[in-house]
Amino acid sequence: MVLMHDVIIIGAGAAGMTAAIYTCRKKLRTAILSIDVGGQTNLTSHIENYPGTGPMSGIELMRRFQDEAVGFGAEIIMGKAVKSEKTEDGFRIGLANGEEYECKSLILAYGKVPKSLGIEGEERFMGRGVSTCVTCDAPLYKNRDVCVIGGGNSAIEGTLELATIARKVYLVHRRDSFRADEITVEKLKNSPNIELVLNSVSTKVIGGKNVDGIEVEDIVTKDRKELKVDGIFIEIGYVVDTNFVQHLVKVNEKKEIIVDERGNTSCPGIFACGDITPVPFKQTVIAAGEGAKAALECYKWITGGKGAVLDWTH
């Protein structure tokens, strides 16, 4: 006999944990099912723009979200969801380890997975010199040389974090300028052990037993050169992976789950929020807000519309 939850939330980032805080406070029996706790916010070493908490690491902020969700009664189940099906009473979710869970409703909030470069050597050295998580792996490169590939906030913050640990950090970016916060870009330009390699793309990871370097190509001159580095951090963004639910909910051309402004998907009883949807800007506070919407919409659905309100003030 499988235990029936009122709601299973897949994903434990800002969106999923906020959704859990809300569903638990509505006394819905809530489980969070996730491969990690914290999601992409974990990857930011220093968050200053989540209002109300003051600056702290992404990991610390997500630990607080977790403590609150668990404090209100959320159960956290570690595992990767790989199967979903409609049942008579709701939904059944299958994990990679064979476990199954049943629920009346489902909130999809598991965000994105790191994009890969698709270049020679990348896959071979993944986890052995090539990393997609600065916060996780930076300590391995004390006084060594590394490079970061990318040009967004994550790449720049990763570069700044690495510059405090590594001897030298190359930042390889395909454009000639950055789209990140001006404050952050200034810090980058003022760091003596950071070298910007602009207008350039990576073409090959070079190495034998370990990573020895990365080949980069200037996109204007087409010249190629090798940067001697011990570690390579890929920070070029994330992609959605919604394969296991696409038979239940509609997705857009980017495979993101289509939602209305309240987190309803095309399937009654399934809600989605955060980076797995087309919500713009991918900020922690935005994901949290979307998680609250999806949870309140879910509560309304479970209670047969009795919870529906348009004039709540708090």
Next chain:
Amino acid sequence: MVLMHDVIIIGAGAAGMTAAIYTCRKKLRTAILSIDVGGQTNLTSHIENYPGTGPMSGIELMRRFQDEAVGFGAEIIMGKAVKSEKTEDGFRIGLANGEEYECKSLILAYGKVPKSLGIEGEERFMGRGVSTCVTCDAPLYKNRDVCVIGGGNSAIEGTLELATIARKVYLVHRRDSFRADEITVEKLKNSPNIELVLNSVSTKVIGGKNVDGIEVEDIVTKDRKELKVDGIFIEIGYVVDTNFVQHLVKVNEKKEIIVDERGNTSCPGIFACGDITPVPFKQTVIAAGEGAKAALECYKWITGGKGAVLDWTH
């Protein structure tokens, strides 16, 4: 010569102050123009569902938002905006006191104003026995009898707060059940000095020099009776007041400013977020998320689209 701001944000609640945090971090010269600091969040005595901070009063949470916005460089100007016009370079805002401010872009985030009951005596005793702010006026009713009109979270939280100060608190609600969090409703039912007056509407404020009571009508039996009280708190929600900008931006049938999913209004250079828009559920964390979206969209507009990004991770 009037000083030109990059952006003026009207309203200093969760949406407006989050917008300010974001525009300031983008180095936009930012002013917040408001009649108060904190907005409707101030009215909640105890917020447990804003993720990441732990429980605290709405006033304290909003003070933190304010400290962060000011810390990043936002200027706060106290005053009521009553006039808006398009200029060659942007917009001009006129205050009730005659002051004028100019800006390249405008973020409307000033939320709602309290609804009135429209009953006899209400206007006459407003501010002299009739109040729309429990947090502000509860201390005036120590060991006295009061009533609260309403059935949403704010009414219930106000009732609970008053019950710790007043001798007796009547809660007059037009329905026979509550739509608030179950946890909150339980607290209400367990308080010995709270009396629920359900299926009832208020019909008249009774008094001479001061408030003596309120007349209520049972909507089923049509029976009327008087509750002897010294104070009446109206907590029936809020309405939008967008009169001073309706010649610039489109509004819906509720007079809420129509926005897309990124906070764009019908007028280029004007953005809106929070309770002044049709955003659902009216939660602090949702308003904060919407404030971040509008600010990032505003930044994109001011920088001529250069800031436009769809793949930001943080």
